Amino acid sequence: MSNVLWQPSADIETLRHRAAIIRRIREFFYARDVMEVETPSLSAASVTDVHLATFSTEFVGPGHAGGLPLYLQTSPEFAMKRLLAAGSGAIFQLCKAFRNEEAGSHHNPEFTMLEWYRPGFDEFALMDEMDELMQLVLGVESAERLTYQQAFMNALGVDPLTADISTLQQIATEQGFADIAVNETHRDTLLQLLFCMKVEPTIGQEKPCFVYHFPASQAALAQICQHDERVAGRFELYFKNMELANGFNELTNGKEQAARFSEDNQYREANGLKQVPMDERLIAALEYGLPQCAGVALGIDRLIMLATNKQKIKDVLAFDVERA
Amino acid sequence: MANYSTNEFKGGLKIMLDGEPCSILENEMVKPGKGQAFNRVRIRKLITGKVLEKTFKSGESVEGADVMDTDLAYLYTDGEFWHFMNNETFEQIAADEKALGDNAKWLVENDVCTITLWNGSPIAVTPPNFVELEITETDPGLKGDTAGTGGKPATLSTGAVVRVPLFVQIGEVIKVDTRSGEYGSRVK
Numbered sequence: 001m002s003n004v005l006w007q008p009s010a011d012i013e014t015l016r017h018r019a020a021i022i023r024r025i026r027e028f029f030y031a032r033d034v035m036e037v038e039t040p041s042l043s044a045a046s047v048t049d050v051h052l053a054t055f056s057t058e059f060v061g062p063g064h065a066g067g068l069p070l071y072l073q074t075s076p077e078f079a080m081k082r083l084l085a086a087g088s089g090a091i092f093q094l095c096k097a098f099r100n101e102e103a104g105s106h107h108n109p110e111f112t113m114l115e116w117y118r119p120g121f122d123e124f125a126l127m128d129e130m131d132e133l134m135q136l137v138l139g140v141e142s143a144e145r146l147t148y149q150q151a152f153m154n155a156l157g158v159d160p161l162t163a164d165i166s167t168l169q170q171i172a173t174e175q176g177f178a179d180i181a182v183n184e185t186h187r188d189t190l191l192q193l194l195f196c197m198k199v200e201p202t203i204g205q206e207k208p209c210f211v212y213h214f215p216a217s218q219a220a221l222a223q224i225c226q227h228d229e230r231v232a233g234r235f236e237l238y239f240k241n242m243e244l245a246n247g248f249n250e251l252t253n254g255k256e257q258a259a260r261f262s263e264d265n266q267y268r269e270a271n272g273l274k275q276v277p278m279d280e281r282l283i284a285a286l287e288y289g290l291p292q293c294a295g296v297a298l299g300i301d302r303l304i305m306l307a308t309n310k311q312k313i314k315d316v317l318a319f320d321v322e323r324a
Numbered sequence: 325m326a327n328y329s330t331n332e333f334k335g336g337l338k339i340m341l342d343g344e345p346c347s348i349l350e351n352e353m354v355k356p357g358k359g360q361a362f363n364r365v366r367i368r369k370l371i372t373g374k375v376l377e378k379t380f381k382s383g384e385s386v387e388g389a390d391v392m393d394t395d396l397a398y399l400y401t402d403g404e405f406w407h408f409m410n411n412e413t414f415e416q417i418a419a420d421e422k423a424l425g426d427n428a429k430w431l432v433e434n435d436v437c438t439i440t441l442w443n444g445s446p447i448a449v450t451p452p453n454f455v456e457l458e459i460t461e462t463d464p465g466l467k468g469d470t471a472g473t474g475g476k477p478a479t480l481s482t483g484a485v486v487r488v489p490l491f492v493q494i495g496e497v498i499k500v501d502t503r504s505g506e507y508g509s510r511v512k
Binding site (some may be wrong): 101177197 | 357360
């Protein structure tokens with residue numbers, strides 16, 4: 001019997017377009033003297049991020065007869081930071097990232113990520129550089145910039161940095177999310193719900209939009225801002241209802257990073273999620289010394305969707321997960 | 325009934341929502357790179373037919389609905405109920421006006437319809453996509469007109485009214501698309 005799923009999910013013309021964009025991206029970094037690196041897809045440690053689910057496997061072979069547990073990377077962040085600590089200078093990587101439990105029109109469990117780091121840059125200098133890359137690849141105008149607080153207030157009329165949980169529950173209920181709102185005890189989940197569903201559709205429709213100064217409670221691996229401890233040096237890029245990139249003014253303090261990983265694991269324990277041993281090699285690298293730097297990860301498949309005007313991620317992948 | 329987690333959501337899955345059986349039309353995952361995943365779902369309420377959008381936190385579970393579709397032949401109506409029969413077991417089921425909705429006008433004797441049962445009771449009747457019905461009333465139209473531009477209303481034997489081309493006349497049997505209520509062709 002013929003199986004039609006042998007065929008690519010993207011048409012060949014789109015794949016040609018994809019190849020041209022990848023080439024343009026590499027040339028962008030070559031011209032700026034940013035070194036291309038490759039780090040392992042399989043890592044002995046993984047992320048504690050409570051909203052990421054990893055794939056895991058096992059190496060059996062010389063030295064590991066009993067099996068060495070390995071995780072597929074959800075991003076190359078930790079390994080690239082170890083290179084930065086070892087003195088690599090500015091680096092970029094185009095690689096596959098793997099996230100379990102994610103599939104849909106904007107998600108494929110295996111996807112392509114562009115990640116780069118700039119020692120000496122803060123998040124604003126990195127936004128400038130990223131803006132240039134977007135103009136080059138998408139032919140768009142220079143991106144708009146909004147703080148998270150401003151974007152949220154523009155769309156919903158409430159200050160996300162000061163609103164208490166009952167106010168956020170009330171707004172979520174008014175916006176049609178009553179079932180989620182009544183039971184939700186995590187402030188950040190309500191913020192994420194409202195941001196995804198109600199703020200994102202209001203920003204970055206005509207040209208890309210950077211949203212920066214995310215709440216400190218959603219700092220992830222970014223530094224907390226010195227001028228206002230309620231916010232972090234974290235930014236995201238949105239365009240046409242698509243989240244394209246996430247960047248940080250990177251946290252360089254190993255002790256604080258280890259404390260954040262522990263907090264993640266406490267949340268995991270309290271919410272019935274599996275705890276993840278923290279990446280001690282990353283912590284050791286931070287303690288050795290990570291130069292002050294900014295870094296960002298961009299979803300290449302989504303960028304290509306925008307460049308080729310496709311609605312589904314599978315339309316820009318040679319083979320999506322259903323055809324893998 | 326079993327519970328379904330959001331990972332099991334897909335088009336066609338029947339779930340309970342606010343005490344009413346519903347069918348999932350589309351399921352889309354929405355997840356920020358750093359943050360909670362949600363499922364944005366388009367749902368049809370099976371009794372009222374209303375389509376609505378609903379957002380779930382990914383990982384939540386909802387109760388399944390005991391809903392099944394069965395293909396039955398239409399027999400007759402006694403004015404209050406419409407009677408259908410399983411052609412293999414000869415078992416009969418009666419559906420009321422609420423289950424029929426607007427679809428009574430497409431019922432042709434012996435046509436096989438899809439009856440949706442919730443906890444064993446009919447809640448919806450879906451006629452075949454195309455039915456053949458006789459025209460009982462329509463204006464004679466202009467002689468020699470074959471272009472069929474504009475058309476004219478025609479009443480069919482079941483009382484349904486559809487727009488037909490000018491050349492179609494009383495007594496002719498036509499094929500109608502029940503989903504759109506549009507004329508398809510003459511049946512020779």
